[in-house]
Amino acid sequence: MATTRIFHPEQLIAQQALQLSDSAAGHVARVLRMRSGEQIHLFDGSGGYYSAILTDVAKRTVHVQLGDHVQTHNESPLKVHIGQGISRGDKMDFTIQKAVELGVSAITPLFTERCGVKLHADRWQKKLAHWQQVAISACEQSGRNIVPEIHKPAALENWVSQPSDELKLNLHPSAKFGISGLEQPTHGVRLVIGPEGGLSDSEIELSKQHGFQSVLLGPRVLRTETAALTALTALQVKFGDLG
Known part of the structure; x- marks a missing residue:
């Protein structure tokens, strides 16, 4: 036991x-x-x-x-910071929990055009504390000893414009290549995931303007929580410590 x-x-x-x-x-x-x-x-x-x-x-x-x-060494060698469009109900909890199990380094919840979650400022503080506790519980269960930070929710335009040397990725069904076609990132990965309904055309264009390249996951349309975890798994298999 x-x-x-x-x-x-x-x-x-x-x-x-x-x-x-x-x-x-x-x-x-x-x-x-x-x-x-x-x-x-x-x-x-x-x-x-x-x-x-x-x-x-x-x-x-x-x-x-x-x-x-x-001393243990079970953290992934690949640092991945996910910008996750805020989803409804318990989907956000599920995404955070499983992303932590899969080795994510940090998560920033994002306000996007199609984000359907609206709360007052004081309730966002409680929601953020709840999400951080979800990450802690996932570490307790999965054996991780370093707790990924759940950052304060941010507007997508502010997050994608932050200076970063990370490999910047955005999922898009019309992309010409997938994660298997990427070169080894030297400073980790910054991955943006849209909410239910995905990112709008203008948000995708904004991401491109700030250096995010589109990658393809496959021929089927995935839910927001499925997309985040599938992309993270593919990145860990290709560059991290899965598989």
Whole structure:
């Protein structure tokens, strides 16, 4: 049985004793019903993890004793930053979760012409915190020890115009070549994905003006969440550590 992995939001130090965060304590004590003496792995997002022993488990508080730091090397050699058009319902959660499992480095939710999600500013802060927690949970499940950042939502025109040395890609059904025809990127990849309904012609043209080249995924039209994950998988197979 796999050892339970828990993210800790503060810096960890070998051999220290500490109290888990409220959410982590609730998960360990009330969901998993773990007991004192059992082992977990803790990571703080800086790389590697710490073995830890539960020393005191109560309903609302859990204390642990850390062991030594264990260095791991399971991050993809390919850095991919996805600009994802914001989608409705739980589709955005799904895209973030699976992209983290597939090794994405960062995600920026994008406001586009066909973005159908509209929230007040205070609710966007809550939504962003929720998306970051989705990424954390995906790291706990998948064994990643570095948590990809979910950046503050941005307008597509602002994101595509950011200075970057990354290989800039946009998916388009009329592109002349696919990901297999790309040259090895030297500074990672910046990939823009449209929302439900895709990017408008003017947004595609704007992306081209800022150096994004169109690539083809295949002959079939894919949903926004399928397109993001298919493209990321293809990039990891071609340049990263999948396959």
